[in-house]
Amino acid sequence: MDGEIAELRRQLVEAQRLREEAEQGQKEAERRREEAERQVEQNSLPGLLKDCHKLSQAIRVETKVTWTTQGDTTNPVNRLFPKRIVPWTEFPRLQEKIWDKLNRDRTFIRKRLFQNNNFLDQIHTYFQRHLIFSEESLRYFQRDTIERFVDDILDALVLTDVTTDTKQEAHQSKSTGQHDYQGQ
Incomplete structure (x- = not known):
């Protein structure tokens, strides 16, 4: 009888662990879904x-x-720029x-x-x-x-x-x- 009780306790602990893992997986999936929605929402x-x-x-x-551009500054030919501000x-x-x-x-x-x-x-x-x-x-x-x-x-x-x-x-x-x- 003690063996049966020990086995039932082990099964109960295992069932609780599986339930907690499933809940954690569900929370993680919900978090990923919300993050994906946030990424595409305007x-x-x-x-x-x-x-x-x-x-x-x-x-x-x-x-x-x-590694940077060398030489003279750019000549603004054909570019608009203010003559005065x-x-x-x-x-x-x-x-x-x-x-x-x-x-x-x-x-x-x-x-x-x-x-x-x-x-x-x-x-x-x-x-x-x-x-x-x-x-x-x-x-x-x-x-x-x-x-x-x-x-x-x-x-x-x-x-x-x-x-x-x-x-x-x-x-x-x-x-x-x-x-x-x-x-x-």
Whole structure:
């Protein structure tokens, strides 16, 4: 009889261990599923800004002079560049007005309109592996980490009409200045 009780206890312990392993496996599968969903889910504006900040921290500059671009600075032939820079005095006020409006109407901030985390993680991984060693590689970094996302944000603002009155005001403010460009 003692042998039977010992066998039943062993079976009970084994059954509990198997149940705990199954529960652990189920929790792990749920965690992986949630992570996969997070990777493909579109970002909100705060999520995009946070991830863009992470991208900016990924930049690494080549410090070995022999591996960097050598020679004279680039000749800006056929490139637009300012002949003079004129302060845009209304910009801070207009910027503040946009952010105040976004903070009052939180629906735009909560909408998931922007690139998903998987896309951003791929760019982050690329720039962790590749150093900035030339003007061209810096331009590539700038295009992939700044311009693309600024365009996405501006497109979303236009599509949702969040900043219609501010855009008109900004256009009027900007058009009062002179735009002198050289090149092209």
